[in-house]
Amino acid sequence: MRNRLADHLTTWKAWYAVPAMFAIIIASLLPVVGNLLGAGDNTTVMALLVPAQFILFAVLALGVIGLLARKWPTTMDLGLKRSLGMREILLLIVVFVVSHVGFWLLTLGRGTDGTSASRYFDELGLGGALLPAALMLFASVVLAPVCEELLYRGAVMRPIHDALARRGLPVLAAVVSILASSFAFAMPHLGASLSAGEAAAFVLTGIAFGLVYLITGSMTATMVAHSLQSCFAFAQVLIFGAGDHEVSPLLYVMVFTCPIIVFLIARGLHAVLPAGRPAMSGASAAR
Numbered sequence: 001m002r003n004r005l006a007d008h009l010t011t012w013k014a015w016y017a018v019p020a021m022f023a024i025i026i027a028s029l030l031p032v033v034g035n036l037l038g039a040g041d042n043t044t045v046m047a048l049l050v051p052a053q054f055i056l057f058a059v060l061a062l063g064v065i066g067l068l069a070r071k072w073p074t075t076m077d078l079g080l081k082r083s084l085g086m087r088e089i090l091l092l093i094v095v096f097v098v099s100h101v102g103f104w105l106l107t108l109g110r111g112t113d114g115t116s117a118s119r120y121f122d123e124l125g126l127g128g129a130l131l132p133a134a135l136m137l138f139a140s141v142v143l144a145p146v147c148e149e150l151l152y153r154g155a156v157m158r159p160i161h162d163a164l165a166r167r168g169l170p171v172l173a174a175v176v177s178i179l180a181s182s183f184a185f186a187m188p189h190l191g192a193s194l195s196a197g198e199a200a201a202f203v204l205t206g207i208a209f210g211l212v213y214l215i216t217g218s219m220t221a222t223m224v225a226h227s228l229q230s231c232f233a234f235a236q237v238l239i240f241g242a243g244d245h246e247v248s249p250l251l252y253v254m255v256f257t258c259p260i261i262v263f264l265i266a267r268g269l270h271a272v273l274p275a276g277r278p279a280m281s282g283a284s285a286a287r
Contacts, residue, residue, distance in 0.1 A: 003174055004217030006165050010077050014163035016068050020155035023060035027053045047132035051139040058147035061155040074276025078154045079219040082270050088221045096228045099208040106201040121241030130248050137251055141234050141258040145226035146265050153213045153222050157181035174214055182206030220266040227262040
């Protein structure tokens with residue numbers, strides 16, 4: 001298994017990942033601010049704050065890295081690519097199948113039954129007004145794969161990996177960075193209602209995304225891998241959780257096309273962010 005992240009090592013230090021993680025804490029204050037400003041009873045405004053949270057923590061995390069490195073992260077630093085090759089697509093399919101089998105075994109099917117789907121359906125307000133429902137779903141199936149990968153893989157895994165790889169420790173760099181980013185990824189998803197198996201399943205999912213990033217060196221591939229998981233999970237929520245609700249076809253279209261939307265957003269980020277230039281390879285860094 002080739003480590004393609006080592007083909008381009010940034011100059012980022014491992015500890016950059018720590019302040020970058022504070023971005024999600026700062027972004028989580030948006031609903032609190034909304035309530036303080038009296039928007040708590042406005043369903044649309046509060047739903048709008050959810051996608052705003054995702055965008056804010058991704059921008060803040062990259063901003064922290066840029067401030068510390070004195071250079072905004074480039075497409076080469078993050079591994080944003082314009083396209084996906086056939087090998088990458090096949091890898092995404094394999095990771096999707098294997099991780100879902102592992103998730104199911106760890107949770108013994110819990111979370112895929114009608115009761116759980118109905119609970120998530122109601123919590124997200126998918127049976128209510130279309131605009132708030134669409135905003136909540138857009139944040140969950142589109143912005144989460146984009147923004148969470150920029151944070152957990154781009155701003156957490158990448159600094160840790162590159163710092164260790166520059167010291168000539170490629171295997172340790174891969175293991176430590178994937179585990180660190182996976183546990184960081186799992187933490188916000190955990191709750192009191194989750195079993196130990198479900199908690200382990202979220203860690204497993206984070207490891208799967210980390211492996212995609214490591215093997216492909218592509219943030220675009222990692223975002224699409226994440227979106228495939230979101231597509232599958234929220235399709236179940238809509239199909240099994242709708243009950244007597246009338247669900248707009250727009251919500252179904254958004255869920256089933258989210259991998260395409262995420263891919264297009266990744267291409268857009270590739271066009272907007274600075275391209276960058278090669279810094280150092282793993283071989284040259286180890287000399």
